[in-house]
Amino acid sequence: MEKTExxxxxxxxxxxxxxxxxxCSADQGLFRxxxxxxxxxxxxxxxxxxxxxxxDISYTQSRSSDLHKLVEAHWQNPRLGLRSSYGRVxxxxxxxxxxxxxxxxxxxxxxxxxxxxxxxxxxxDHDPSRALIERFELRLAEDLGLVGxxxxxxxxxxxxxxxxxxxxxxxxxxxxxxxxxxxxT
Numbered sequence: 001m002e003k004t005e006x007x008x009x010x011x012x013x014x015x016x017x018x019x020x021x022x023x024c025s026a027d028q029g030l031f032r033x034x035x036x037x038x039x040x041x042x043x044x045x046x047x048x049x050x051x052x053x054x055x056d057i058s059y060t061q062s063r064s065s066d067l068h069k070l071v072e073a074h075w076q077n078p079r080l081g082l083r084s085s086y087g088r089v090x091x092x093x094x095x096x097x098x099x100x101x102x103x104x105x106x107x108x109x110x111x112x113x114x115x116x117x118x119x120x121x122x123x124x125d126h127d128p129s130r131a132l133i134e135r136f137e138l139r140l141a142e143d144l145g146l147v148g149x150x151x152x153x154x155x156x157x158x159x160x161x162x163x164x165x166x167x168x169x170x171x172x173x174x175x176x177x178x179x180x181x182x183x184x185t
Contacts, residue, residue, distance in 0.1 A: 001058055001059070002058065002061055004023075004026075004027055004056075004057060005025065005026070005054065006023035006024060006025035006028070006057055007052065007053070007054050007055075007113070007117070007120065008022070008023060008050065008053045008054075009023065009024050009052070009099075010096070011049060013039075014034060017039045017043075018038060019034070020032055020033070020034055020035075021033050021070060024096070024099065024116060026108065026113035027110070028108070029105060029107040030100060030104075030105045030109075031066070031105060032066060033059050033067070034068070035049060045070070049073065050078070052079050052096075052120055053075060054075070054076040054079070054117070055073045055075050056076055057071075057073045058070075058071040058072045059071055077121070079120055079121070079124045081125055082120070082123055086179070087176065087183065088124075088128060090176045091123055091176045092120055093170075094133070094172035095136055098136075098169065098170060099116060101161075101165060128180060130180055133176060137161065141157035141158075142157075147160050
């Protein structure tokens with residue numbers, strides 16, 4: 001059985017009572033687990049598998065696929081403040097989708113995991129800003145070796161990511177920047 005501290009970055013319904021849960025962990029990278037019976041009222045997972053929650057988890061590794069079996073989860077940091085603003089949820093979603101766009105599954109990513117923790121903890125207490133989004137993109141691009149330290153600014157890091165991975169940035173980037181510009185100050 002494997003144990004790790006991970007951030008829940010995605011959930012998909014698999015069946016009436018089962019979820020497929022995506023995680024981001026420093027030592028395991030991005031990986032997926034199946035939480036059988038998670039949607040049953042008396043499930044051990046009831047109320048625990050929410051987006052952007054940091055949890056200590058235990059899972060059994062699959063020998064035949066990349067979908068592992070979730071055994072248990074215990075909250076470390078629920079980040080309940082994220083739910084207080086649509087902009088916060090939108091920004092957190094963009095950051096997670098951006099990471100998913102550029103990293104390989106099961107590759108350890110301690111620096112990127114730490115960067116995500118800091119950004120989500122900030123968003124737990126504050127609404128997003130253009131500076132937060134661009135700083136996150138810059139640090140991610142630096143960690144990936146796409147730009148030199150401190151050389152890119154003002155959205156250049158986002159374009160470096162897009163150009164190097166030959167994929168469009170997640171649509172949530174435009175949506176969160178629009179939300180930031182249109183919100184009352």
